[in-house]
Amino acid sequence: MQKLLASSLLIVAVFATSGARTLPRSELVLVRAVLDGDTIDVQVFGRVRLLGIDAPEIGRGFDTSAPFAYAARDKLASLVLRRWVRLESDGEPMDKYKRRLAYVVTEDGVCANVVMAREGLARVTAREPIARLDELKKAEAEARSFRKGMWGSAPPAESPGYTRRSRGRNSR
Numbered sequence: 349m350q351k352l353l354a355s356s357l358l359i360v361a362v363f364a365t366s367g368a369r370t371l372p373r374s375e376l377v378l379v380r381a382v383l384d385g386d387t388i389d390v391q392v393f394g395r396v397r398l399l400g401i402d403a404p405e406i407g408r409g410f411d412t413s414a415p416f417a418y419a420a421r422d423k424l425a426s427l428v429l430r431r432w433v434r435l436e437s438d439g440e441p442m443d444k445y446k447r448r449l450a451y452v453v454t455e456d457g458v459c460a461n462v463v464m465a466r467e468g469l470a471r472v473t474a475r476e477p478i479a480r481l482d483e484l485k486k487a488e489a490e491a492r493s494f495r496k497g498m499w500g501s502a503p504p505a506e507s508p509g510y511t512r513r514s515r516g517r518n519s520r
Contacts, residue, residue: 371479374435376455379428379507385420385469388452390435397447398424398461399482401470404498416498416519420469425510427460428452438479451480468497 374393383391385403388396404414406421435450436459443449452460464470465484472484481516492499 369440371436371451373453374450376432379431379433379452382421382425382429384418384466385424387447388424390406390433392450393435395445395447396435396452397443397445397449398464398470399449399451400472400474400478400480401461401465402473403464403470416469419497420464423467423469424460424464427458427463428454430469431455436479439476451477459483466490466496468492468495468499471498 377390377392379388379390383389383395384406386398386401388398390396402499403420403424404417405411406417407413434453434455435448436453437450454460459480461470462480462483465472466487472481472488474481474484491497500513
């Protein structure tokens with residue numbers, strides 16, 4: 349009787365854990381560059397857009413950067429730049445700009461997409477069900493409740509490396 353009960357529990361445990369969807373993962377790839385708070389460049393695949401989130405945009409050319417854009421880029425760089433990561437695919441493989449869409453998972457199992465949402469440096473933008481949607485929403489809700497990042501009251505000061513144009517003689 350005990351053997352029957354033990355094997356029944358084992359079967360139930362197997363079925364209970366099989367509901368979690370396993371996502372296809374790449375081999376380890378090296379992050380060569382962090383372009384902004386939600387886009388990286390990796391060996392083998394090139395540009396990768398972090399799936400399910402949207403970080404503030406860094407201004408290009410004459411555009412002004414959105415508040416928290418540099419903070420988001422710097423945080424993502426601290427997580428993955430020049431490190432080995434795995435890319436988890438879920439749903440559409442590419443976006444309209446031909447960037448690979450993926451969750452970026454560090455060697456120690458940390459999902460960079462979730463960290464960016466939890467720090468308030470990206471918002472959840474998934475338009476269709478994805479495997480980590482609940483995790484991303486929970487991370488964003490946590491950032492909102494603790495008023496972190498963009499959910500706080502004021503944007504950060506410019507980074508220390510920022511320099512303004514010096515005034516010319518005629519501008520006084």
